[in-house]
Amino acid sequence: MRVGFFLSEALGSLRRNWVMTMAAVITVFISTVILGGVLVLGENLNRGATSLENRVMIEVFIKDETTPQQQQEFQQRVLAMPEVKEVKFVSKDEALRRFQETVGSYVTKNLPTNPLPASFEVFVNDADQVDTVAARFYDDPIVDNTPGTQDGVQYAAKTVRRMLDTIDLVRWGMWAATIVFAVAAVLLISTTVRLSIFARRREVEIMRLVGATNWFIRWPFVIEGFITGLIGAILGALSVYVVNWAVADWLRNSVDYLEAYVYPLWWQGEGWPLGLLPTLAVLGGVLGAVGGMVALRRYLRT
Amino acid sequence: MIVFENVSKTYDLGVVGLQDFTCHVGKGEFVFLVGPSGSGKSTLIKLILKELEPTEGRILVAGRNLGTLTQRKVPLLRRNIGCVFQDFKLLPNKTVYENVAYALEVVGEPRRMIRRKVPEILSLVGLSEKTNSLPHEISGGEQQRVSVARAFVNHPPLLLADEPTGNIDPETAVGIMQLLVRINRTGTTVVVATHDREMVNRMRRRVLQLDAGRLVRDERRGSYDQPTDELGEEA
Ligand SMILES: Nc1ncnc2c1ncn2[C@@H]1O[C@H](COP(=O)(O)OP(=O)(O)OP(=O)(O)O)[C@@H](O)[C@H]1O
């Protein structure tokens, strides 16, 4: 194969048809920005949902007068429940330290005694099980209820679940949107390439007449499509990354409890291991190459 | 080299391109194809290249039946046929040099050979000065010579030329004809469609005359006009 010849053919034609090239690059750019955006948003929602789920935790405050033995016994009992994933003990001192961390030490410096109760943090396997599990603690003698209430057991039940349901819905919606946009991208790319090939069908005809094989004619077009797709996708990936990074930075600085995930550019390691750039670049390049091949097909038959 | 057996080509709307055409051109022959405009000369050449399919009949080129030749083999056939097209068929975005080189790239000629052969053939057709011009930057006659150069550069066993001297001044035309003769002497079969009466008469080669798609004359060492014609009447 004459790599050098095909490459210079492809580059020459990219340069000559630069208006068409720009159109194709922009098409790929828009498509990859959409795909990349969905990727980043989806990953953020996934992570948000996971961390919310992990935060579905029941706080059980216990009376000051309970003995360590009672505490241990309680912990064992709770751990034995099949729905429970983990139980953490937060001592009075630990509770005070956390409190100081959030409000500053000057508030608590002069307290004569520590007014905060110790507590157990109970984590369940599934957010749906919090109600059942929490109900078991309401009347436990160890729990520090204000008389007449059940405020010794606290958990963020309904809100959390409603948020999780919403996230699920949004996630499905985004999958649907991804599929629609992927199809649209393929159509757009192949239309663009077909237009540029239509303009050159006479050239293709001449090449055939002087004895060029189909692949000899095809290679420059495939390379051209690949380069076009690659450039568009790289620009798209970089844009998505920069916007992702800027939004995350802004969120970090302005909203305390919200942290956005910045999708790594090169490598992310888990799940789908590749970062934004390689993922979208490979996608763009392959789409472009296939687009070039598909669009040429009808001109390579006699 | 070329065998036509009762070949007919009818275009859409019943336009006749070629009608019951039978002939045999041997290896190494030099043949003129003459006849009025629209008599089927270009149709014949397109059939040999398998650019067109005959409506009826059988065509053999270098022993191969074009009717049963698969699409994949067509490029191979065309690499063994040099063709000067009536409308030149130059690649519009390639320079004169690149156009000629393309015929060599297609057959996988080494870079080194391309760099030697292309300037050689270009100087032979008198285009050394125009090496880096694009087709639209040169005259019709010059474009025709590029087409000639591209057809010759491979030294194919069969050479088809559809009016290779149509747009060229008499002197260059003689040069092109001499080139064709020289190529023919190396064993290449040459078929030339032409309206150039003087040339045909001077060369005295085999002449096939077409009229409305039919073969009306096949004469060894023939002239442009039928011997029975009143001399000069049609000139
Ligand atoms: N693609 C086509 N579709 C329909 N009719 C065609 C086509 N090509 C040629 N013809 C017709 O076929 C007949 C033969 O044409 P052809 O091109 O073979 O003539 P020719 O001998 O080469 O003429 P000229 O000397 O002008 O080049 C003409 O009547 C022409 O109009």
Ligand SMILES: [Mg+2]
């Ligand atoms: Mg003709």
